[in-house]
Amino acid sequence: MTTPITVIPGDGIGPEITAAVLSILEALDCGLVFEEALAGGPALAEGLDLIPDATMKQISNSVATLKGPITTPIGRGFTSVNVSLRQQLDLFANVRPALTVPGATSRYADIDIIVVRENLEGLYAGVGHMRSDDGERAELTSVVTRTGCTRIVNYAFALARRLGRKKVTAVHKANIMRSTSGLFLEVARDIAPNFDDVGFEEIIVDNCAMQLVMNPNRFDVLVTTNLFGDVLSDLCAGLVGGLGLAPGANIGDGLGIFEAVHGSAPDIAGKNIANPTALLLAAAMMLEHLGMTEQASRIRVAVRTVVGSGKVLTPDLGGNASTAAYTEALLRHLL
Numbered sequence: 001m002t003t004p005i006t007v008i009p010g011d012g013i014g015p016e017i018t019a020a021v022l023s024i025l026e027a028l029d030c031g032l033v034f035e036e037a038l039a040g041g042p043a044l045a046e047g048l049d050l051i052p053d054a055t056m057k058q059i060s061n062s063v064a065t066l067k068g069p070i071t072t073p074i075g076r077g078f079t080s081v082n083v084s085l086r087q088q089l090d091l092f093a094n095v096r097p098a099l100t101v102p103g104a105t106s107r108y109a110d111i112d113i114i115v116v117r118e119n120l121e122g123l124y125a126g127v128g129h130m131r132s133d134d135g136e137r138a139e140l141t142s143v144v145t146r147t148g149c150t151r152i153v154n155y156a157f158a159l160a161r162r163l164g165r166k167k168v169t170a171v172h173k174a175n176i177m178r179s180t181s182g183l184f185l186e187v188a189r190d191i192a193p194n195f196d197d198v199g200f201e202e203i204i205v206d207n208c209a210m211q212l213v214m215n216p217n218r219f220d221v222l223v224t225t226n227l228f229g230d231v232l233s234d235l236c237a238g239l240v241g242g243l244g245l246a247p248g249a250n251i252g253d254g255l256g257i258f259e260a261v262h263g264s265a266p267d268i269a270g271k272n273i274a275n276p277t278a279l280l281l282a283a284a285m286m287l288e289h290l291g292m293t294e295q296a297s298r299i300r301v302a303v304r305t306v307v308g309s310g311k312v313l314t315p316d317l318g319g320n321a322s323t324a325a326y327t328e329a330l331l332r333h334l335l
């Protein structure tokens, strides 16, 4: 039996790292069939819409999509394809694990934190964008719903239970943002007792940022609203050696888009030095989502072996290997 997977290579370093990851998935020979789709700049360059209908249809009909990064022009041009895909497909949970890869240079040796970020609401929902004509005033509205908070907090607790994790920490700013963050915290407090096998704590976001830097091992699963989750998950990526190692999954009902946390890295695009590991670990999350845990584990073992040996590393990990050479090393260690 074959499983169709939509692949969006994206732009910038996207096509390079996607090709690397597909070569590894193909070597695993687990019955996946890859169907490419366009979105963002590459779609516009072909004279298509930013997110063509065909792409939306293809993603909706696939149980999983593997997506490369897509550039969003700053302050002008089109709005984020990533945000639009999440909103249009109702991908409400953004799951970003930060797990130490032995051998990767980082400040801590044993990080294992999962950030569960609400993916659709808050300040990223694009509600009420306004710039006054005189350029003096700008506004943006944050909308948080009880339904959205309930869905993400339940998801985080259920994930913690499924993975045998000990604690969920709700990250908020309810002392200042009493309406939005207050609602999120109220919902988290209400739901926590339903999961009495998982611990619960709450923490204010600024303290959380400091604690993550000073004492990250006190955290297990973090659940938070959209903006806080975006920032804190990059911080967590920094704890394990940088964006090149940080995968993410956007999850909805029966749908998932799996991607690296990082962006299109235009500064290194086309140089054959991008690290494909984050997208590869996202592919491992995708395999797990599809029930292929053994193949997911083979990917993680290969990454740990290659990075741990320290011989063939891309520049972001302190080496001088090309994307192609690093991918070859991974393929050699795919047991």
Ligand SMILES: NC(=O)c1ccc[n+]([C@@H]2O[C@H](COP(=O)([O-])OP(=O)(O)OC[C@H]3O[C@@H](n4cnc5c(N)ncnc54)[C@H](O)[C@@H]3O)[C@@H](O)[C@H]2O)c1
Binding pocket: 013, 017, 068, 069, 070, 071, 072, 073, 082, 243, 244, 259, 260, 261, 262, 263, 264, 265, 266, 267, 268, 273, 274, 275, 276, 277, 278, 316
């Ligand atoms: N999900 C997505 O598609 C996504 C996510 C974040 C940012 N973006 C977009 O990407 C563009 C660039 O964003 P940015 O520069 O702020 O962040 P970025 O993540 O692209 O790059 C930040 C830094 O990390 C490095 N880096 C990132 N990924 C790397 C990798 N795999 N290997 C080696 N080095 C890597 C880059 O070279 C750069 O120095 C923006 O248009 C942004 O909107 C897209």
